[in-house]
Amino acid sequence: MNFIATIQEEVANALLIHFECDVDSDSVLINTTKQEFEGDYTVVLFPFLKRAKASPDKLGQILGTHLEENTNMVSCFNIVKGFLNVSLSNSFWLDKLAVISTVENYGSLPQRSDKVLVEYSSPNTNKPLHLGHIRTILLGWSMAQILEKAGYQVTKTLIVNDRGIAICKSMLSWLKFGDNKTPASTGTKGDFLVGEYYVKFDQELAKEYTAWQNSDEGASTYEKLKKADDTIESFFKGFKNKYFNEHSALGSEVKAMLIKWEQGDEEVKTLWKTMNQWVYDGHDVTYEKLGIHFDKAYYESETYLTGKEIVLEGLKDETFYKADDGSIWVDLEDVGLDKKILLRSDGTSVYLTQDLGTADIRYEELGTEKMIYVVGDEQDYHFKVLFEIMKKLKRPYSKGLYHLSYGMIDLPTGKMKSREGTVVDADDLIEEVIQEAREGAKERGDVTQLPSEEQTAIFNNIGLAALKFFILKVNPKKRMIFNPADSVDMQGQTGPYIQNAFVRIQSIFRKSEEALPAAAFEDYQMVEVEKDLIKTLVNYPVVIEQAALQYDPSIIASYSYTLAKQYHKMYHDVRILTAETELAKTFRLHLSKTVGSILKSSLNLLGINVPDRM
């Protein structure tokens, strides 16, 4: 099947036979030939010139002739400036299409026994999901699909940060200012309702802090602790944490609540459960709208204790050490990192503790030796540390850990900040793109006769395709800029553009009455646009492997765009149902059908569905 490897081997063979050069066939670089030149694939000759002691033209001539004579696929070749361009024969490509069109699940890689876990989303239980979450969710979902296609057994998970001081803030705030309002009583989505009280807490705290700054105590603290270059403003900005921990009335109330929670206080736990459930219900609605789900959820509240045990064990076998105040640390200076705290002096856990526990629990339950964390790049350091600790603890899965680090999404106005109210809520954004799709479709009028539920499904489909493709087409590592005002495009390099190619294909098959004849078209002489499509189809498994290996869905995104683009061009350039000959028609119908199924398959890897009409 892999003819590229065959070409590489033959080139290596020829070098050995004709020039006594022994080269590894893997090191023979084969590129797809650029559009401007004639040929399908290109052998780069430069690396062999010195060793073969031959000019590029002579070397190319000999290699090309060798390929012609020793493979049954090369039809001709040419040499341009050190590049050997070879063309594969018409029948070679026709064979490829015949095979691809009959293979079930084309593109799937052989099944492996490896189990992989993908973690994404990781929400807090005190606010709604926003644009940033959308990127993890889409990346995680897509990555899971890709890995499954690449043969892995995948479990999709999320970790919910359901405990800690932040959650207590919204709880306390609701108790104080909530008037017993519930999602049901107000008709507000649960995550938004809880989010309101979380924000409210910060506002009240800010008020309290301002008042304190103007009090005698505040003034004397400033005089006592200010540094030479401090202004009043800069001082109090820097002092904020300390104020919250040592002086704030609200602060001490919240901390008291956290302690009650840890002690299992009935009243606090009940409130905690109730409010968390409001948020989960809200988040579930958002996930549902996005068309994604999880196989299993983990909760920090259920894993942090295991984390503590791991830390204590590590202390026993001296992987970790205890400081004078009783806090427990790990020293990672031998691998170029810092010392990190794992357990506070009062015995409570920190962020790292929880992740240690979660990983162990997952491994025990699922046996996944590969775990992929889809988390923003602001946590690059955290994961470096986490993975090093696991190595030190000699966990069996420590070699299979990967942080799929993605860049933050910026707005044209700069960074999103929840405190400044510049976040884009996921729900709003989803509604917006669907609305956009709705208006676009209404204008075109192709679907307006359909029943309204069907229309709604189509609009959702198109809007989400636009949004998902827009985010997934960008390399995850890169920071990206998102302009919600322009919302998302539906033309050009977009999700709907690709969907449209699929819809056109469906439309053809609705119109063609006869059943598709058998794939007998050996004598058909293809035109360029048709061959280009087959070339792209042939590449599908390679692209999947690459995307899986590099943890990068954007590779799939650009692949499906290329395929759609080539199809649109062919559709425009040649007639299908009214083709010149029966042979051409048969060939094009088979080609169309295969392109359609690969478009569907590749979009599916991005979490995008294809409609039959739009």
Added chain:
RNA sequence: GGCUCCGUAGCUCAACUGGAUAGAGUACCUGACUACGAAUCAGGAGGUUGCAGGUUCGAACCCUGCCGGAGUCACCA
């Protein structure tokens, strides 16, 4: 300040991991619907790849130094 990442057309992104004249989309200008769906196709214009050196047959990519931006360096998560 230390460490890490980033800088490509007006804008949003590519570039097969060191290969040919750096490609797409968008916006702008032109052309193509009585032809299988125009959410389409074709053409034009748009670049000193932040700057300066270096490495080699060849550099957006590797090395060095600047300039600009982001992240991180919490007993926050």
